[in-house]
Amino acid sequence: MTGVRIAGTGHTHFGQFPERTGRDLFAEASGEAIEQSGIDRDSIEALFYGNFMGELAEDQGHQGPLMAEMAGIRAPATRFESACASSGVAVREAVKDVRNGEADAILVGGAERMTNLGTAGATKALSIAADELFEIRAGMNFPGAYALMAQAYFDEYGGDREDLAHIAVKNHENALENEHAQYQRAITVEDVLEAPPVAEPLGLYDACPITDGASAMVLVSDEYAEREGIDAPVSITGTGQGSDRIALADREYLVRTPAATAAAEEAYADAGIGPEEVEVAEVHDCFTIAEVLAVESLGFFEHGEGIGAARAGETTREGRIPINLSGGLKAKGHPVGATGTSQIIELSRLLAGEHVNSDAVPDARIGLAHNAGGTVASTTVHVLEVAP
Amino acid sequence: MSEQRDEGYDEWIAAIDRGEGYALECPNGHGSLPPRRLCPECGDPDLEEQPLPDSGTLDTYTRIHVATPEFVDDAPYTVAIVDFGITRLTGQLRGVEEPEAGIRVDVGVEERETEDEPLLVFRPA
Secondary structure, three states: OOOEEEEEEEEOOOEOOOOOOHHHHHHHHHHHHHHHHOOOHHHOOEEEEEOOOHHHHHOOOOHHHHHHHHHOOOOOEEEEOEOEOHHHHHHHHHHHHHHOOOOOEEEEEEEEOOHHHHHHHHHHHHHOOOOOOOOHHHOOOHHHHHHHHHHHHHHHHOOOHHHHHHHHHHHHHHHOOOOOOOOOOOOOHHHHHHOOEEEOOEEHHHEOOOOEEEEEEEEEEHHHHHHHOOOOOEEEEEEEEEEOOOOHHHOOOOOOOHHHHHHHHHHHHHHOOOHHHOOEEEOOOOEHHHHHHHHHHOOOOOOOOHHHOOOOOOOOOOOOOOEOOOOHHHHHOOOHHHHHHHHHHHHHHHHOOOOOOHHHOOOOOEEEEEEEEOOOOEEEEEEEEEOO | OOOOOOOOHHHHHHHHHOOOOEEEEOOOOOEEOOOOOOOOOOOOOOOEEEEOOOOEEEEEEEEEOOOOHHHOOOOOEEEEEEEOOOOEEEEEEOOOOOOOOOOEEEEEEEEOOOOOOEEEEEEEO
């Protein structure tokens, strides 16, 4: 089985561009990725593309072939939908196809247009990742769902809003110099605590923004990289995926995310590493509490210990395991379908020494990306390693 | 909201409204909510309706301020998850000033704040 290398990456600025179409965003990101890879467009054998709310935001389904057009490639093109984990799943399927010899070069990415829907419209569009009969009809939405988990966590393990605020502060700090980030400004713990409530105990600064953007990368086999002389120092060495019941109320746990644990265990076994070997991670912090649940489910912290990690400096850039050096979804932004690929791109640039925050992890060789859909009813985990 | 009939769910919400709420149970003791053709935990197709207990325990709750367009005029309102033993339910919590995990509540069907739409509502038992 061949290894899988990241040959080129592309990333639009993440932010509010309500006038830009999804197709324009993906054209930019995919063009940059293909150009950086140095691969001829005719050599790309497939497009795996993640998108969640295209029907609602742009009246546009069937985005696979559309985005192949925008990328200028003639190859089988498929859209993957798995809520906020859409492009994480696309990456996983691309990795499997390269490994099993189906293709030597695959374009994988995602895009989302969201801000043209407005806050209420985007909140509704996101909410359809929940159970329509038993959650949406009760008035639940995603801020509400994560707030339900946050309150349950506080009741079971302790911790408070101030602990969560330190996560938001950390991730904004990390995004300051990230040119792709939606928010390149620092915030304070007081800012977070005094922000208007969205779904108590979560406030506005506990939540990621609504974002437009796209990301893309070209994955190639080891053999292809060597044959073509492609400079691709970072490999995807582990992939895993997990699912859980769609409705939060139907889960075994309200304060744990077993789908992430399952995905991580599969990815760790696949890469032949353990969580203690991960030196830097990008995790799905759509809300501050989501980062807590992620770092615990991935095995970086015991259950009940993740809440204090940012406050204690363990997940800051100087800490034991820096989390979300890109700024995370919280500050970099969360264009849903683009997020999974974006996390892997940020991580590959961090490991390759090409990221503005690479100096925080100068010797890191192993990184992990965690991408979650819905209230973590879908999760992908990928392990990245610098080739020896 | 939806004007279409939702087979299985509509009958279930009507039963809750009559005070005859139920959940589905498989031979292995797994609880779930309709519509189902088999148990989501073990795949057993032999599902029986079991009455919901008279009251449940509040597991978690949130006061939602930023709502979807359908609920924006109702906000703020409190959504809760309540454990009835055989299954958990998600609904809105009314009649409680300061909720606390562990309190006992009943379930019923009431109207939305702003629209004549059935809504699962928990109130103190």
